[in-house]
Amino acid sequence: MSEIEVRMMWAPGKYIQGQNVLANLGVYVRLLGESTLIISDSRVYNLVGKAISDALKARKIRYGWTEFGGECCFEEIERISRQAKKGRSEVIIGVGGGKTLDTAKAVAVNRKVPMVMVPTIAATDAPTSSISIVYSKEGVFEKVLSHSRNPELIVVDVGVIAKAPVRFLVSGMGDALATWFEADATFNSDSDNEVGGKPTRAAHILAKLCFDILMKHALPAKLAVEKERVIPAVDLIIEANILLSGLGFESGGLAAAHAIHNGLTVLEETHNYLHGEKVAVGTVTQLFLESKDKSIINQVLTFCNQLRLPMSLGDLGLAALSPSRLMEVAEAACRAEESIHNEPFDVTPKMVSDALLAADVYLREFRAQQQSTSFSPKPV
Numbered sequence: 001m002s003e004i005e006v007r008m009m010w011a012p013g014k015y016i017q018g019q020n021v022l023a024n025l026g027v028y029v030r031l032l033g034e035s036t037l038i039i040s041d042s043r044v045y046n047l048v049g050k051a052i053s054d055a056l057k058a059r060k061i062r063y064g065w066t067e068f069g070g071e072c073c074f075e076e077i078e079r080i081s082r083q084a085k086k087g088r089s090e091v092i093i094g095v096g097g098g099k100t101l102d103t104a105k106a107v108a109v110n111r112k113v114p115m116v117m118v119p120t121i122a123a124t125d126a127p128t129s130s131i132s133i134v135y136s137k138e139g140v141f142e143k144v145l146s147h148s149r150n151p152e153l154i155v156v157d158v159g160v161i162a163k164a165p166v167r168f169l170v171s172g173m174g175d176a177l178a179t180w181f182e183a184d185a186t187f188n189s190d191s192d193n194e195v196g197g198k199p200t201r202a203a204h205i206l207a208k209l210c211f212d213i214l215m216k217h218a219l220p221a222k223l224a225v226e227k228e229r230v231i232p233a234v235d236l237i238i239e240a241n242i243l244l245s246g247l248g249f250e251s252g253g254l255a256a257a258h259a260i261h262n263g264l265t266v267l268e269e270t271h272n273y274l275h276g277e278k279v280a281v282g283t284v285t286q287l288f289l290e291s292k293d294k295s296i297i298n299q300v301l302t303f304c305n306q307l308r309l310p311m312s313l314g315d316l317g318l319a320a321l322s323p324s325r326l327m328e329v330a331e332a333a334c335r336a337e338e339s340i341h342n343e344p345f346d347v348t349p350k351m352v353s354d355a356l357l358a359a360d361v362y363l364r365e366f367r368a369q370q371q372s373t374s375f376s377p378k379p380v
Contacts, residue, residue, distance in 0.1 A: 005190075008197025009251040010150055012117075012128050015243055017156040019230060022051050025118070026059030028153050032114040033090030035062040039080060039104045040095040042067055044120050048095065048160060052118070064089070072099040072106075073137050081110040091116060097168070098126035098275060099135075106132040106145055114152040121168035122161050122238045124175050124275050127154045128246030131194065141265040146194070156242060158235055166225045171276030172241035173218050174309045176210055177300070178257035178283040179248040182339070183207035185290070186253025189344035193253040200251055207248030213240040215299070219306050256289055256333075257282035259340035260352065263333030267325065270316055280309040281316060281359075288355040288362070289347065301366050312360045319360065326353050 016028065029036060038052065045065065056063050064087050069076045084092060084107055092111065094104025095118040108115035117127040126133075132145040161169070184207070186192075186199055193199045213236050221237040224230065249258075260282035264270045270278060284304070287297050304311045313321055321329075330349035333340055340347050 005198045007200045008193065008195045009200040009203050009247075010130055010195045011247060011251070012150040012154050013152040015128070015154045015156070017158060017235070017239060017243070019159045020157065021155055022048060022118070022157040022160060023055055025052060025055040025155055026057070026061055027055075028155060029056065029061055029091055029093070029116060030059040032116070032152055034060075035087070035089055036064075036091040036093050036116075037080075037084045037087055037089035037107075038063055038065045038093045038095060039068050039100055039107070040065070041070065041100065044096040044100070047163075048118075048120060048157075052093075052095065068096065068100045068103060070099070071135055071137055071139060072102045072132060073135055073142075075137060076103055077106045077110065077132075077134075080107045084111050084113075089113065093118060095120060097121050098124035098133075101126045102132035102134075105130075105147060105151065106134075109147045109149075116153045116155070117151045118155050118157075119242060120160050121164045122156075122172040122241040123168040124172060125179075125242055125246035125249060127151065127156070127242050129194075129250045131250070135265075139265070139271045141262045154242075156238060158230055158238055161238055162225050162230045162234055163228050164225075166222060167274070169225050169237065169241070170222060170307045170309060171274035172245075173214055173222075173237065173307060174274075174276035174280035174283075174304070176214055176241045176245035176276075177303070177309075178279050178286075179245045179252065180207045180211035181283060181286055182255040182257050182342070183248050183252030185255035185286070185344060186342045189342055191253060191342035194250045199253050203248060203251035206244050207252040210240045210244035210248050213237065213244070215303065218303065222307055253342055254339035255342045256286035256340045256347065256352075259333045259338040260285050260329075260356075262338065263329040263331075263352070264316070266328055266332045267318070267321075269318060273310070273316060277310050278316070280304055281311060281313070284311045284359050284363075285352070285355045288358045289351060290343070297362070298366070301363065302370075305367075305370065312363045313356055314360050314363070323353075326356065329353075330356070
């Protein structure tokens with residue numbers, strides 16, 4: 001009889017999504033503690049600060065605010081951890097985007113207190129996971145911190161997220177797009193997921209559900225959010241971007257797409273692009289790396305084209321990248337600790353650089369047939 005493998009699935013304690021759920025934040029936080037430190041940048045504070053303050057005051061929860069410095073780096077984590085210790089905070093609340101939330105998770109783990117995530121954009125799947133992605137102060141990827149637990153509470157106010165610039169929601173769809181292809185590669189190679197066990201079948205199915213929702217509801221959701229409207233498609237896409245993608249990547253596994261994203265961060269020219277935008281390029285490259293069927297590649301390119309997601313080096317302004325700098329990206333993507341080694345075959349830097357170039361060539365032909373234009377985002 002063959003040995004049964006150990007499969008693992010991790011998930012947050014509570015996930016709450018809906019319109020105006022921020023008004024009940026105090027009800028949920030009160031179950032975790034009586035005092036909290038809130039981490040956010042000033043723009044987010046101006047957006048939701050009063051709603052959060054009112055919700056906490058209504059439940060007699062003491063709170064303090066600290067301004068996030070803009071980068072999830074070790075220096076910022078240590079600074080806020082000292083502040084949380086001084087204030088004897090019983091709960092850490094991260095409010096904002098992925099880097100703010102990842103910092104809040106690391107601070108909560110340092111202080112051994114519950115972590116609460118309040119995303120104000122659906123640009124990544126960071127809110128649900130037990131990891132923090134740490135960068136240098138200059139924005140270059142450095143390390144993934146794997147924590148011993150997921151957030152105890154995630155509160156997702158659909159109305160707040162729908163008011164954010166649509167580019168964030170689309171970037172989240174770019175991040176979520178990778179979920180199925182990476183989880184499937186990890187499952188097929190029998191590799192470990194992000195929590196150290198084999199992927200569960202549940203996580204594999206959730207990753208596919210994430211992909212199916214994206215294919216069906218992405219464009220209607222984008223068009224609605226452009227007008228700050230909430231329709232059922234918006235609710236579905238937010239759940240796909242945050243919950244399904246989060247569960248799918250962490251318990252399903254990562255592969256080439258996110259490793260290529262990490263490789264791209266070594267180039268300063270990519271730092272003005274959002275996480276999900278670079279992941280979208282990584283996903284397209286993974287499809288070429290895996291020699292996927294042309295119908296799948298065209299389905300993904302059509303999806304990205306409709307949403308105005310980047311798909312290649314050229315879309316990131318790197319069409320003229322020198323061979324040495326291209327190899328720098330490929331070598332970073334293939335570092336020993338990278339998830340690219342979850343692919344069902346051995347991957348070398350030469351294979352990655354060839355796939356990046358192949359995607360560029362194919363995309364030019366695809367766009368010529370579609371009579372579409374290249375990706376050209378405005379700075380964030």
